[in-house]
Amino acid sequence: MSTAESDSTLAALQELIEVVAKLRSPQGGCPWDLAQTPQTLTPYVLEEAYEVVDAIKNGDRAHICEELGDLLLQIVLQAQIASEAGDFTLAEVAQGISEKLIRRHPHVFSDVEANTIAEVHQNWEQIKAAEKGETNTPLSQKLQRYARTLPPMTAAMKISTKAASAGFEWDSVEGVWDKFDEELAEFKHALEAETPIEQASELGDLLFTLVNIARWYDLDPADALQETNYRFLRRLQVLETFADKPLADYTLGELEQLWQKTKASLAQHKP
Structure with a gap:
C-alpha cells in the first residue's frame, strides 16, 4: 500500500x-x-x-x-x-x-521455518494452545468453545475434526456408515416409542453422524445445506410461475406434477 x-x-x-x-x-x-x-x-x-x-x-x-x-x-x-x-x-x-x-506467524516475523500450509497450521495451533494455557488442557474442555460460539452444524464439524485429529476416529468410512445406520434406527425407534426430548436427542446424534460422513468425504455440511435452501427457493419461485391458483388449493399430487415440471424447466435452462 x-x-x-x-x-x-x-x-x-x-x-x-x-x-x-x-x-x-x-x-x-x-x-x-x-x-x-x-x-x-x-x-x-x-x-x-x-x-x-x-x-x-x-x-x-x-x-x-x-x-x-x-x-x-x-x-x-x-x-x-x-x-x-x-x-x-x-x-x-x-x-x-x-x-x-x-x-x-513466527515464520514471517521471526526465524521459524514453515514452508507448507500444514507446518503453518501446526505452529498456529501450538502457539494458540500456549497462549490460552491449553497445553495440558483436556480435549473436551478445549472443544467447549466451539459448542458455545459457533452455529450448531459448523460447531459439529469443528468438534468432529478436532476429535479425529486427536485419535477419536473410525478406521474407515464404512465404520461411519455403520454408525449412521445405527443412529437412524435409534431415531426411528425414538419417534415411535420415546418422548420428544429423547427424539430430539436421537435426531442430534443422527445429524452429528451425518456431519462426520461429510467430513470423511471433504464436504462442508453447512454449505451443502445452504445450497439446498437456495435450490429449493429457486425451484419454488419457478413453480409459482406455473401455478394459476394459490398453492394451498392444489392437491399433493398436483403439486408433485408442478414440482417435476419445475425441475425439468430448470434443467433445460441450466448453463
Whole structure:
C-alpha cells in the first residue's frame, strides 16, 4: 500500500470513529444508538457477518464492500461503547490483533521455518494452545468453545475434526456408515416409542453422524445445506410461475406434477 493509500485509509477510519462517537454523544446523539448495549447489538453482529459471507458467495464487489462496511460499523460501535465504560478502546482492539498475528506467524516475523500450509497450521495451533494455557488442557474442555460460539452444524464439524485429529476416529468410512445406520434406527425407534426430548436427542446424534460422513468425504455440511435452501427457493419461485391458483388449493399430487415440471424447466435452462 502506498503512503497516499495508507493516509486515505486512516482518514476514512478516523471519520467513521468520529461519526460513531457523535451518534453515541449524550449531546445531540441518536436516541437509538445511545440506547444500545453490547448485548443488544449482538444480533446485528451476527446478521452483518452472515450478510458479508452471502455477498462474497455472490461475487458482487460493490455489495461485498457495503456489507464489510456494515460489519465494520458493528466493531466500531462495540469498541465505542466499551471505551465509554472504560473497558478498552478501538486502538487496543487493533493493537491486540496485530500482536496476535505477529506471535502466530513466527515464520514471517521471526526465524521459524514453515514452508507448507500444514507446518503453518501446526505452529498456529501450538502457539494458540500456549497462549490460552491449553497445553495440558483436556480435549473436551478445549472443544467447549466451539459448542458455545459457533452455529450448531459448523460447531459439529469443528468438534468432529478436532476429535479425529486427536485419535477419536473410525478406521474407515464404512465404520461411519455403520454408525449412521445405527443412529437412524435409534431415531426411528425414538419417534415411535420415546418422548420428544429423547427424539430430539436421537435426531442430534443422527445429524452429528451425518456431519462426520461429510467430513470423511471433504464436504462442508453447512454449505451443502445452504445450497439446498437456495435450490429449493429457486425451484419454488419457478413453480409459482406455473401455478394459476394459490398453492394451498392444489392437491399433493398436483403439486408433485408442478414440482417435476419445475425441475425439468430448470434443467433445460441450466448453463
